[in-house]
Amino acid sequence: LDVPNANTIFINSANNFGLSDLHQMRGRVGRSNKKAFCYFITPPYDVMTEDARKRIQALEMFSDLGSGFNIAMKDLEIRGSGDILGGEQSGFINEIGFDTYQKILSEAITELKENEFADLYETNDKEKKHVTEVxxxxxxxxxxxxxxxxxxxxxxxxxxxxxxxxxxxxxxxxxxxxxxxxxxxxxxxxxxxxxxxxxxxxxxxxxxxxxxxxxxxxxxxxxxxxxxxxxxxxxxxxxxxxxxxxxxxxxxxxxxxxxxxxxxxxxxxxxxxxxxxxxxxxxxxxxxx
CATH class of the missing domain: 3.90.1150.50 (Transcription-repair-coupling factor, D7 domain)
Structure with missing residues (x-):
């Protein structure tokens, strides 16, 4: 879909589309010298699912040029990235958020390096951080x-x-x-x-x-x-x-x-x-x- 002279797009039932889909579609209108408008047509918020509300809110939050990375990270947070080190591809990350999951994973790896696998990792005490968060x-x-x-x-x-x-x-x-x-x-x-x-x-x-x-x-x-x-x-x-x-x-x-x-x-x-x-x-x- 690419209509150079179009400056407005209506997306019906936007709550049924994925976050990346919506982001791509709203980018189909407008040019550097033309202001464009994208309208998401959705049911009332209290009728939509929680994930659908999060997707629409994410698009409202990240609307500036170059927001693609933020959209991708938000999509990852909403859908969850799964159990990275296990066989399951759906984990509790969906409940706690991607950033928190990364933090917990990093702390667990650091603890293993310092204890069970300390012999495999040589660390310089002068450079070692004994406190990671205050x-x-x-x-x-x-x-x-x-x-x-x-x-x-x-x-x-x-x-x-x-x-x-x-x-x-x-x-x-x-x-x-x-x-x-x-x-x-x-x-x-x-x-x-x-x-x-x-x-x-x-x-x-x-x-x-x-x-x-x-x-x-x-x-x-x-x-x-x-x-x-x-x-x-x-x-x-x-x-x-x-x-x-x-x-x-x-x-x-x-x-x-x-x-x-x-x-x-x-x-x-x-x-x-x-x-x-x-x-x-x-x-x-x-x-x-």
Whole structure:
């Protein structure tokens, strides 16, 4: 189907078509110098199946030029990619989403490399990441306010993009794009970007969880007390910082449901920037990678 002069297409019963089919058909109208319109005719949302609703919403979300990759990933998430390492071609990925499935699979492979198949994989302790993800629990507002970015879809896309940013240069480029599109960043957005820098440093410091509440900072070190992290230079740097700044940094053990945990605590931290400055003083090269 290719009608050069057509600028409008109606797709009847669009809920019965696949996501890639719909994406291809809507691309049959319009040219670089001609604005085109595509109308999906569907029953009411409450009548359609859940997958059909997701397909239509995906097309609404990704309508810009060059959205083919995003459409393909969304299609994969909706239909599921199956059990990659097994004989079945339909797995629980359809329920948890493709990104989460990838994360679980990556963690399982890493665990096998470090334990059952450790002899087959030689790892350099200096380069090894003992913490792959840092969770933050905070009473600071770390977000894009509704009055700064009023589209929920746009905010979610930007959060996802921020999660993929690597290094200070990448974060600066990301920040410039935000300012170009939406104007100067409000305090909540600035705090969000600073929290990303804090996560980078925390990864080097061996902190799996960070709590920033009521003017107090608490960092939870690697839960596995037998972890090789406690023999690294990075942990030695933490110990040295605590010894040199006893009035600011304190280290203690606490009994938790998961067992005994080593904590790093800092009192009187009333801003996100203050937390960043303190951690950056311990590990100043962490965000330059």
């Amino acid at each position: 969770t933050i629990d905070s009473d600071f507002e770390l977000l894009y306010p509704d009055d700064y970015i009023n589209s929920i879809t746009e905010r979610l896309a930007l959060y996802a993009k921020l999660n993929d940013v690597e290094g200070e240069k990448g974060l600066e480029v990301y920040k410039k794009e935000l300012i170009d599109r939406f104007g100067e960043l409000p305090e909540e957005a600035e705090n969000l970007l600073t929290s990303v820098r804090i996560k980078w440093i925390a990864t080097r410091l061996g902190l799996e969880k960070i709590v920033m509440k009521q003017g107090k900072f608490i960092g939870y070190f690697v839960s596995d007390q037998q972890s090789g992290f406690y023999q690294t230079e990075d942990f030695g740097r933490v110990l040295k910082a605590v010894q040199n700044n006893p009035k600011i940094l304190r280290m203690k053990e606490k009994q938790t449901r998961a067992g005994l945990r080593l904590l790093l605590t800092v009192e009187n931290v009333k801003t996100v920037d203050k937390v960043y400055d303190i951690l950056n003083a311990i590990m100043p090269t962490a965000v330059s990678a």
